[in-house]
Amino acid sequence: MTPPLLTVSDLVVQYHRSGAPPVRAVAGVSLDVGPGEVVGLVGESGCGKSTLARAVCGLTAPAEGRIDFDGTPVRPLGVRRRDPALTRVQMVFQDPYGSLNPRRQIGAQIADGIRTAAERGEPTDGTTPQQYLTRVGLPESAAARYPHEFSGGQRQRIAIARALAARPRLLVGDEPISALDASAQAQVATLMRSLAVESGAGLLFISHDLSVVRLIADRIAVMYLGRIVETGSTAEVWDAPRHPYTKALLAAVPRADGAGILPTELPGDVPDPAAPPAGCRFHPRCPAAFDRCAREEPQLIAGGVACHLYAASDHGLQPLRSPH
Template sequence: MSHRADKGGEGVNAPEALLSVQGLQKHFPVTKGLLKRQIGAVRAVDGVSFDVRQGETLGLVGESGCGKSTTGRLVTRLMEPTAGKIFFEGHDITHMSQSKIRPLRRDIQMIFQDPYSSLNPRHTVGAIVGAPFRIQGVQTEQGTKKAVQEILELVGLNPEHYNRYPHEFSGGQRQRIGIARTLALKPKMIIADEPVSALDVSIQAQVVNLLEDLQNELGLTYVIVAHDLSVIRHISDRVAVMYLGKIVELADRKSLYDSPMHPYTNALLSAVPIPDPARRKDRERIRLQGDVPSPLNPPPACRFHTRCWKAQVICKTEEPPLAELAPGHQVACHFPENVEQATAPAAAKVAQNVEEALHPKKPVV
């Protein structure tokens, strides 16, 4: 169990959203022939909406190819969105020009997945971590070298590593260098794309604890992209589950892990390893049939219906909206599970869907 305090619940005194994403889309065109005629588009992100409040951690989880990493790159404006809106501190940054977005880079930074390819092997650690100061033209009182050495010490590295090169470090140390570079300009928000997936399990815990300590000390806001539900449970306040470019469930950590409503979330949680053999026997393993459909031609209506054991006719004809079935718990499903947690109107709608599925209306001749 995590030792984090739940900060993600709704309330009167809940802080304003630092980041607000509304209907975000990213379609990659597929071309053919000499004239590069477009014949389709890969819908990597297809209508994603969420808010991230000051000081909280939002986890984005899902299978490979669900669009979670692309969402992170869109938020940091490393990619240009196809449609939708991105608001940071109330300002629309969706299509902001590069000249205007550069000062904003101080406030939104990204930790990349691979600590081996994200660091320039020709540059020293001092040059890598000091690059943000040089690019942004930021002057420090005691000089850039002193500032870089303080940041290295903050992330658990020796200040004497200033003149060393990336190849002289282990994977965990390289990721710490990447985190140090991210912290150089004291950002308000950090997007972490699979920050521990390339590391050994023993090192993963150290890096996750480091991220938590930095958040508490510096007041950071995180969006953590990961496929490891155990890591997300440990570090996140709220969790958004993505499937094929869409968010299918969004809730605070406790609600999602204790009472998951979407069948896909239940399948993901059933795959999390349990070290206790006695508890492992009591849990039912849900094995999804078939492969993830192609984002080039996703299934109509509910995109999960081709692999869902609860799918009915309505799932193939009508797309379920991302609706709030319980306080702070949003689900996009016609037949959610754990509906005893749902509010009365939501439970009534679910019951109506079940009744129509069991006793479909006959067409009028």
């Protein structure tokens, strides 16, 4: 097996607020992304996905745990400064309006990406901004134009071209399709997948849209209140979810045609991440909770689930109780 490109181990990221307990937005997460691998990260709003993405990109300091990228620890250097080696991690954000400069020609913005790779001391391979535009499905003539001349989906393609020009080893997309028209969503997601896989880069793709995640991810990680509660191959998680939270998420998704958006609300309230429930964080909302769940926090076991209903055994994951 190829060694992971990105290794997140027992990561804790917290936000400090005056006069209140810190919010542990990421509360002990371990996650790998390998070269050419697409990992989809899903979970309800506020569960810590963006915080995790920012930490992976070296924009937020971990309180505990570590992040390694290409064998080197990822650490922020200070406000607005990134380690030049971290330009091999490129991000694509939700809002393609905000991430492009409205007053500069698109070709010049893609050239910034090319320069980023050169500044790392890598010999250039001669790919021009026009060629990067072609790779993302736009005409070469777009280089001389400005962002406002394009649709949201096209602008997101431009943002992807700029990221690609920096020759990343890892692409991180934080809801990169949620601001796009339905017709552009699957196209942009599929494009991100094929560009990452072709170049041997990894892709961490955060999305509320399970139907799109299912389409492009090799693996899915499900996050709840700062923790990964289940992870597995896309087929495993989609067809045979184990964690009661994953089951609830999937059950709430309309899937007659296999499609679906994460529900905005499951039954019960999402607890305050500053004061998470004792034991399993999901137990107050869990239909299968029993006494142990309120006492003891389950760890992610070898079979890929963090739930007291299961135990790891020599034969894989063994259900200890009926998960309803």
